[in-house]
Amino acid sequence: MTEKTYTGGCLCGAVRYEVEGPLHPVHACHCRQCRRQSGHFFAATGAPKEALTVVSGTAELRWYRASAHAARGFCSVCGSALFWQADEGGSVEILAGSMDEPNDLRLAAHYYVADKGGYYEITDGLPQSRQGEEAAEASSGKGGEA
Numbered sequence: 436m437t438e439k440t441y442t443g444g445c446l447c448g449a450v451r452y453e454v455e456g457p458l459h460p461v462h463a464c465h466c467r468q469c470r471r472q473s474g475h476f477f478a479a480t481g482a483p484k485e486a487l488t489v490v491s492g493t494a495e496l497r498w499y500r501a502s503a504h505a506a507r508g509f510c511s512v513c514g515s516a517l518f519w520q521a522d523e524g525g526s527v528e529i530l531a532g533s534m535d536e537p538n539d540l541r542l543a544a545h546y547y548v549a550d551k552g553g554y555y556e557i558t559d560g561l562p563q564s565r566q567g568e569e570a571a572e573a574s575s576g577k578g579g580e581a
């Protein structure tokens with residue numbers, strides 16, 4: 436991962452953002468909330484909150500509180516899922532599919548695989564965690580969080 440600026444945005448183009456690298460490795464989240472929101476599973480990178488700048492569409496960007504401890508940022512025009520942010524902690528997750536390509540991001544792990552959908556299998560050989568990233572990092576021996 437290199438220190439550079441990544442860009443991305445929603446489907447309709449109203450919300451555009453920039454984020455300063457380096458970014459966290461991409462993880463797939465198979466939890467029920469992510470599957471409901473995305474329609475499949477969720478793949479996100481992450482960065483310190485201060486690294487992310489919404490450059491246009493701050494009025495269109497809305498935050499849905501799916502749980503008591505985190506909110507999900509989406510475009511209120513086109514519905515694109517863009518961000519996930521916990522109230523506590525210093526990082527924001529950014530949906531990998533919203534980022535402009537080409538980029539150097541690669542999927543690195545699967546989280547909450549105990550909650551995955553019954554209609555697909557995970558066959559890429561990447562590390563899997565039944566729950567979140569703490570468990571995945573413990574099992575893979577590498578940390579992505581500051």
Ligand SMILES: [Zn+2]
Pocket residue numbers: 445446447448449450510511512513514515
């Ligand atoms: Zn949009």
Ligand SMILES: [Zn+2]
Pocket residue numbers: 464465466467468469470477547
């Ligand atoms: Zn999830």
